[in-house]
Amino acid sequence: MKIREIGEFGLIARIKKDWPASFPQIFQGIGDDAAVSSLLPGNDLVSTVDLLIEDVHFELSWITPQQLGRKSLAVNLSDLAAMGATPRWMLISLAIPSRLEVQFIDDFCAGLKSLAEAHGVSLIGGDTSSSPYRLFISITLLGEGKKESLLYRHGAQPGDDLYVTGTLGDSILGLRLARNRKGQSPSPQERFLLERHLDPAPRLEVGKTLAEKRLAGAMIDVSDGLLADLAHICEESRVGAVVWAEKIPRSEAFRALVPGPAGEGWKWALRGGEDYELLFCSPPEKAPELHAQAKGWPCGITRIGRIEPLAHGVVIRDEKGPIDPSRLKGYDHFSAAIRSDRKGLPPGRARRSGFKKAVGERK
Amino acid sequence: MKIREIGEFGLIARIKKDWPASFPQIFQGIGDDAAVSSLLPGNDLVSTVDLLIEDVHFELSWITPQQLGRKSLAVNLSDLAAMGATPRWMLISLAIPSRLEVQFIDDFCAGLKSLAEAHGVSLIGGDTSSSPYRLFISITLLGEGKKESLLYRHGAQPGDDLYVTGTLGDSILGLRLARNRKGQSPSPQERFLLERHLDPAPRLEVGKTLAEKRLAGAMIDVSDGLLADLAHICEESRVGAVVWAEKIPRSEAFRALVPGPAGEGWKWALRGGEDYELLFCSPPEKAPELHAQAKGWPCGITRIGRIEPLAHGVVIRDEKGPIDPSRLKGYDHFSAAIRSDRKGLPPGRARRSGFKKAVGERK
DSSP, rough: HHHHHHHHHHHHHHHHTTSSOOOOTTEEEESSSSSSEEOOTTTTEEEEEEEEEHHHHOTTSSSSSSHHHHEEEEEEEEHHHHHTEEEEEEEEEEEOOOTSBBBHHHHHHHHHHHHHHHHTTTEEHHHHHEEESSSSEEEEEEEEETTTTTOSOOOOOOOOEEEEOOOHHHHHHHHHHHHHOOOOOOOOHHHHHHHHHSSSOOOOOHHHHHTTOOOOOOEOSSOOHHHHHHHHHHHHHOOEEEEGGGGGGOOOHHHHHHOGGGGHHHHHHHOOOOOOOHHHHHHHGGGGHHHHHHHHHHTTTTEEEEEGGGGGOOOETTTTTTGGGGGOOOOOOOTTGGGGGGOOOOOOSEEEEESSSSSOOOO | BBBHHHHHHHHHHHHHHSOOSSSEEEEEEEEEEEEEEETTTTEEEEEEEEEEBBBTTTTTTTSSSHHHHHHHHHHHHHHHHHOEEEEEEEHHHHEEEEEBBHHHHHHHHHHHHHHHTTOOOOEEEEEEEOSSSSSSEEEEEEEEEOOOSSOOOSSTTTTOEEEEEEEHHHHHHHHHHHHHOOOOHHHHHHHHHHHHHHHHOOOOOHHHHHHHOOOOOOOEEEEHHHHHHHHHHHHHHHHHEEEGGEEEGOOOHHHHHHHOOGGHHHHHHHHOOOOOEEEEEEEEEGHHHHHHHHHHHTOOEEEEEEOOOOGOOOEETTEEEEEGGGGOOOOTTTTTOOGGTTTTTTTOOOOOOGGGSOOOOOO
């Protein structure tokens, strides 16, 4: 059965179905002109929005509807994780091609709900429309926290240690695998990398603990690639940094499958986006408490560098010395079409940080 | 200059440009993983989202970029007006075809900003992407109010008078004019109707006063057409209603230009959507205070009917008696393509209420 056969009312009924009816903090959910909800006393509102577009951020041939539902929320959850905030409510805008099957929406919603429930997020509003061509998903995620305890991009101090959770570069490899699969069954390593791209796990517990225990000075999630996201911290904190390339954490699957000589692997891990790990800095005197906390985090943390004074700039070093930054550029999907060196760069490698990025850091 | 020539960073810089740097209630605006803002003490959060899609809700051949910017926010402001809430912050998702001119975005943002400034709304976040084909705009508007003072769709009582602000039906006529213009200069009446469709004025002051002075029991904005929106109030309040067709307020321009015999004009006014007027009910004993307040509202208010007990149903009466409801159906743009009686129905007549509508009211 196609979406156009059930109409908009039928569609909305399916999307709304099976969400918990109400939470203590929701006074009016779906079903009025706007939702009404309450923050806990003394808390501030934390808001973020992310857009996922068919054939820009994903292709329906290689992501399942459930994965897409989960990922649509995961990218937002990762933003709140990077603030150390607690997610609460979401609003969803869905523009859906009427050629899609109703089953697609049911599966998409099942995925969305599974991740929402895991993190205590309720759906409080939305808008739907038919789409002339492509599927468009925009989710606004609202959360809360105390503004003075949250973690920002500013706040890094020279001398701070630089840490990252989990491993980097898996997602970009997973994307390549997803695009190049020809129906063959993936190996366990390939499956790991695919999952890292298609179903990323936002680091909410880590983010919240770092904020509440004041173990970090500045934090960001790695969505555009370590290099680009570190640049945001450095710009907003008015500091420089050094990253030790060989310290960049790479998974076993990454090490096994990355193309080129093993020593070059860190470049993929440095440039690949959509890792949804947390990059943060922490004063050395907090290291014992930080590492004690980190024992409870399955993703783990790795010290990859140090915050330096502004004049130092951002320097990536490998065993031979500093790396030429021009070899490590990011990706701009608006300009991709007219830049010959970007031709063939896959969909899915679009920037994820939108307005959140500071403007002007790319010279 | 095309969007693709300035890239995503250039685009974001243009969108962010010239917004007020900070407001007292904004602790962190654009430029971090999420925005952090504070409600006034004792206030609750009011949230809504609306989606506008090229060739579904508008065509670029008949709406200017400035009008589109204003309307993208206006439809959201109207939702907060219908709650009696105060708008504060917005987040915007923009998927932009790279074929568009940079000037288009500058003009769109100028329009958006002009309406935002008029209502004290700040941009605190967003996401942008290229779009393979069409322009997609999703705006999340956040506001505040006290949950016990806000106005909902429930709360209507039998015996309440039913009122609407302004005039109805102008927008649907304006849409038809917009679609059928062949470059000729519009008459003053046509210009009025076009403006009513392309640049609607959300009734925030009316909504807020009704809520704060407790002059209304239930309220909704007229986005899907009076009939559909009244059905929401009746369903949520578990009441019926009578509407006196001849009382439905119609503008001079509407009366002059509406096709068909004059006596049939109210059907257009009843069914046409996107009026963005407020429909509310008020106990008769509050009428003197209500009318005293209404003297300060340029849009005016008109009593068009009465709330009845549930068993009465929703009845529209003209001078000959009750109208057959099947003659007054709404529009579902998902099903439009396969319903022969809907063929030719123009873009721009898509439903605007999304998830806000109750499910199941169309039998």
